Amino acid sequence: MSTSTKQLADLSATTLLRFATAGSVDDGKSTLVGRLLHDSKSVLTDQLEAVEAASLKRGQEAPDLALLTDGLRAEREQGITIDVAYRYFATARRRFILADTPGHVQYTRNMVTGASTADLAVVLVDARNGVIEQTRRHAAVAALLRVPHVVLAVNKMDLVAYEEKVFAAIAEEFTAYASELGVPEITAIPISALAGDNVVEPSANMDWYGGPTVLEHLETVPVSHDLTSCHARLPVQYVIRPQTAELPDYRGYAGQIAAGTFRVGEPVTVLPSGRTSTIAGIDLLGESVDVAWTPQSVTLLLNDDIDISRGDLIVPSGDAPPTTQDVEATVCHVADQPLTVGQRVLLKHTTRTVKAIVKEIPSRLTLDDLSQHPEPGQLVANDIGQVLVRTAEPLALDSYAHSRRTGSFLLIDPADGTTLAAGMAGESFATHKTLTAVADEEGWDF
Amino acid sequence: MTSAATVTEGVDSPYALSHLDALESEAVHIFREVAGEFERPVILFSGGKDSIVMLHLALKAFAPAAVPFSLLHVDTGHNFPEVLAYRDRVVAEHGLRLHVASVQEYIDAGKLRERPDGVRNPLQTLPLTEAIQQHRFDAVFGGGRRDEEKARAKERVFSLRDEFSQWDPRRQRPELWQLYNGRHAPGEHVRVFPLSNWTELDVWQYIAREDIDLPGIYFAHEREVFKRSGMWLTAGEWGGPKGSESVETRLVRYRTVGDMSCTGAVDSDATTLDAVITEIAASRLTERGATRADDKMSEAAMEDRKREGYF
Numbered sequence: 190m191s192t193s194t195k196q197l198a199d200l201s202a203t204t205l206l207r208f209a210t211a212g213s214v215d216d217g218k219s220t221l222v223g224r225l226l227h228d229s230k231s232v233l234t235d236q237l238e239a240v241e242a243a244s245l246k247r248g249q250e251a252p253d254l255a256l257l258t259d260g261l262r263a264e265r266e267q268g269i270t271i272d273v274a275y276r277y278f279a280t281a282r283r284r285f286i287l288a289d290t291p292g293h294v295q296y297t298r299n300m301v302t303g304a305s306t307a308d309l310a311v312v313l314v315d316a317r318n319g320v321i322e323q324t325r326r327h328a329a330v331a332a333l334l335r336v337p338h339v340v341l342a343v344n345k346m347d348l349v350a351y352e353e354k355v356f357a358a359i360a361e362e363f364t365a366y367a368s369e370l371g372v373p374e375i376t377a378i379p380i381s382a383l384a385g386d387n388v389v390e391p392s393a394n395m396d397w398y399g400g401p402t403v404l405e406h407l408e409t410v411p412v413s414h415d416l417t418s419c420h421a422r423l424p425v426q427y428v429i430r431p432q433t434a435e436l437p438d439y440r441g442y443a444g445q446i447a448a449g450t451f452r453v454g455e456p457v458t459v460l461p462s463g464r465t466s467t468i469a470g471i472d473l474l475g476e477s478v479d480v481a482w483t484p485q486s487v488t489l490l491l492n493d494d495i496d497i498s499r500g501d502l503i504v505p506s507g508d509a510p511p512t513t514q515d516v517e518a519t520v521c522h523v524a525d526q527p528l529t530v531g532q533r534v535l536l537k538h539t540t541r542t543v544k545a546i547v548k549e550i551p552s553r554l555t556l557d558d559l560s561q562h563p564e565p566g567q568l569v570a571n572d573i574g575q576v577l578v579r580t581a582e583p584l585a586l587d588s589y590a591h592s593r594r595t596g597s598f599l600l601i602d603p604a605d606g607t608t609l610a611a612g613m614a615g616e617s618f619a620t621h622k623t624l625t626a627v628a629d630e631e632g633w634d635f
Numbered sequence: 636m637t638s639a640a641t642v643t644e645g646v647d648s649p650y651a652l653s654h655l656d657a658l659e660s661e662a663v664h665i666f667r668e669v670a671g672e673f674e675r676p677v678i679l680f681s682g683g684k685d686s687i688v689m690l691h692l693a694l695k696a697f698a699p700a701a702v703p704f705s706l707l708h709v710d711t712g713h714n715f716p717e718v719l720a721y722r723d724r725v726v727a728e729h730g731l732r733l734h735v736a737s738v739q740e741y742i743d744a745g746k747l748r749e750r751p752d753g754v755r756n757p758l759q760t761l762p763l764t765e766a767i768q769q770h771r772f773d774a775v776f777g778g779g780r781r782d783e784e785k786a787r788a789k790e791r792v793f794s795l796r797d798e799f800s801q802w803d804p805r806r807q808r809p810e811l812w813q814l815y816n817g818r819h820a821p822g823e824h825v826r827v828f829p830l831s832n833w834t835e836l837d838v839w840q841y842i843a844r845e846d847i848d849l850p851g852i853y854f855a856h857e858r859e860v861f862k863r864s865g866m867w868l869t870a871g872e873w874g875g876p877k878g879s880e881s882v883e884t885r886l887v888r889y890r891t892v893g894d895m896s897c898t899g900a901v902d903s904d905a906t907t908l909d910a911v912i913t914e915i916a917a918s919r920l921t922e923r924g925a926t927r928a929d930d931k932m933s934e935a936a937m938e939d940r941k942r943e944g945y946f
Contacts (some may be wrong), residue, residue, distance in 0.1 A: 202655065203654050204651045204654055204657075205652070205654040205657045205658070220878060231688070233918070233919050233920055233921045234919040234920055235920050235921055236921060237796065263748075268811070272789055272804065272805070272807065273787040273789075273809075274781075274785075274789050275781045275789065275831070275832065277781070277782045277786055277832070277834045279834075279836070283654075283656040284834075285836075286832055298809055299809070300810055301809070301811070302809040304811060305811045305812045306812060306813070346840055412651055426664070426667040426668060426670075426671050427667045427670050427671045427697075428702045429697060429698075429699075430700060431699050431700040431701070432700075433699075433700075436699055439699060439700075441699075443667050443696070444664075444667070445660060445661075445663070445664040445667075445813070472698075474659070474663060474695045474696070474698070475698055477696055484652070484657065484658040484661070484662040485652070485660050485662075485666070486659075486696070488665050499671045519946070523809045523811075535818075537814055537816065539814075540671060542669070561672060565915055593812065594812065597811070597812045597814065598814070599814050599816060601809060601816060601818060605818075605820070606795070606819060606820070607808070608808045608811070608816050608819025611809070612809045
């Protein structure tokens with residue numbers, strides 16, 4: 190095998206990892222992202238030249254790597270990151286999609302956006318400051334969104350003399366806090382993004398650390414979950430009916446498998462109608478297969494001609510979620526206009542959009558200390574709270590704890606189409622605590 | 636197979652999708668969402684590799700039925716003849732409907748004025764946005780990728796445009812999970828980017844894997860070119876060479892296919908897909924940095940054009 194052919198084989202063998210970064214302003218997030226991109230050779234000459242030229246024009250001597258990631262005019266002018274941006278880089282082992290999310294307190298919604306599709310979140314901490322409020326907020330969002338893997342990157346180890354005990358204390362405090370919130374896997378790594386310690390190359394300054402570098406961990410962390418413990422779900426997106434002379438009777442139910450596996454011959458139930466059939470065939474984009482699994486986009490063929498349309502959910506018979514018109518959920522409010530009790534909204538769940546009304550907002554969560562504020566009346570931008578929503582039609586809704594894909598939904602303003610809130614059905618750590626009335630800094634002063 | 640699934644999935648798990656399979660599945664999901672939610676979608680089709688991959692994915696997404704979308708090409712009047720021939724061949728082969736918005740017609744009618752530098756890429760915005768309004772398209776698929784350019788890195792998969800086709804990057808909807816919000820008022824439309832998460836290398840690897848036919852100008856060939864602003868441009872009636880610029884014959888290929896007035900060729904001897912992939916993987920220049928003059932105009936050139944309605 191020639192070198193180039195071998196490289197091609199390596200490139201095609203890779204899997205994809207989606208991850209998000211979170212960190213406060215000045216924790217060195219841009220530097221870490223810059224170093225990951227730079228050291229994995231994902232920054233190309235013309236991009237670096239553009240950054241160097243722009244930095245020079247601003248009177249900066251060294252190239253400002255933040256200019257590499259701040260894509261909007263307003264971001265460059267203000268020197269802050271406003272919005273989530275997606276970055277792409279690759280190593281021989283894996284390809285990465287990085288959701289680069291701003292760290293400002295007021296941008297909780299951006300971290301929620303980034304975390305919603307992430308398999309892993311990197312939470313950055315400044316070794317000199319340790320676990321601060323913002324760190325707890327990031328851990329809470331990662332836990333709430335059920336990001337499967339969390340990396341605690343203790344940065345700026347060079348400024349604390351690379352001392353093991355500094356790292357150990359922070360790692361212990363964070364792990365205890367995040368575990369209590371239900372984060373399933375936490376990996377703590379001492380780094381210096383600026384000096385390059387343990388980001389891509391192992392550090393010569395911290396021989397007491399025996400774990401992986403950030404990149405090594407990103408390359409080897411498992412990407413998919415235990416498929417057999419997942420309830421199989423196929424939201425029907427589109428019914429494929431060629432109605433041609435050769436295929437007059439073909440009816441295929443197209444969709445992306447949201448969870449689990451489907452097999453030919455398996456008995457299935459269609460929700461919310463409850464009609465049943467068996468799988469006659471599975472078409473995997475032109476190839477006939479016996480078994481298919483998440484997140485493959487497929488077309489299912491059934492043995493019976495039953496009424497199925499977009500918005501229906503196909504599930505294995507005997508493993509159906511309950512259908513309900515009363516949705517209890519945790520939501521993160523992502524719009525500038527508030528969400529209020531009594532408000533009429535649209536609820537988009539998988540491929541189904543239904544009318545709904547906000548019946549109750551039992552509590553609002555303060556991420557800093559996880560305290561609950563009862564009956565806030567409304568949620569505003571970046572608030573996280575409990576809601577009870579009544580829908581006009583029954584929904585086959587899983588708990589978000591069981592399925593990120595079929596337990597999540599959007600609340601949409603029917604008037605202008607604005608996405609109001611990101612919803613997660615069922616219980617979360619935010620519902621476990623008993624409600625305690627805490628003085629609200631925004632004026633509960635009675 | 637059942638027992639294999641009980642272990643935690645690692646990189647080598649039989650259930651882990653390759654990155655190309657994952658990207659393909661995601662793009663197909665996006666095509667089907669649009670088909671399910673919109674009345675009048677259209678695919679922007681230039682005959683370039685990204686739009687060719689988009690069409691290939693759309694064909695797979697709805698097979699064995701036909702693609703439920705028509706195509707729209709914004710013809711700058713300076714397009715490569717090989718690419719126009721390819722466009723017409725593909726349209727005929729798949730029985731598709733093609734709409735053409737012509738920059739030349741706009742210039743001839745006095746609605747657009749030729750720029751002094753002869754670059755026609757920015758002139759595409761008006762014919763495009765008027766075609767969208769005229770045909771009342773409510774979803775417009777574009778082949779834009781977030782890896783192409785830093786303003787595009789901020790683009791949503793479903794991106795709402797107002798009745799003037801404008802993009803306001805500060806007022807974008809957050810994109811959560813795979814729940815795409817396509818709500819729009821009459822007159823507004825949604826730009827949809829199914830290749831958002833693909834890189835240039837992904838596109839080429841996918842073309843190789845799926846054995847997709849491309850216009851010949853993507854592979855090394857001898858061509859009469861001249862140098863302008865550091866790029867090799869094709870000599871021709873569209874406006875070059877001029878003055879001191881001189882023509883020479885070189886072995887070149889194209890990394891992007893756009894308007895002849897601003898799309899540069901790169902020196903290359905890559906005549907096969909494998910050779911192209913090896914070349915891209917080793918290149919130290921981005922696709923746009925190497926071959927697009929219009930992005931070099933200013934630091935925010937793409938953002939400014941996108942705000943006005945460019946794709």
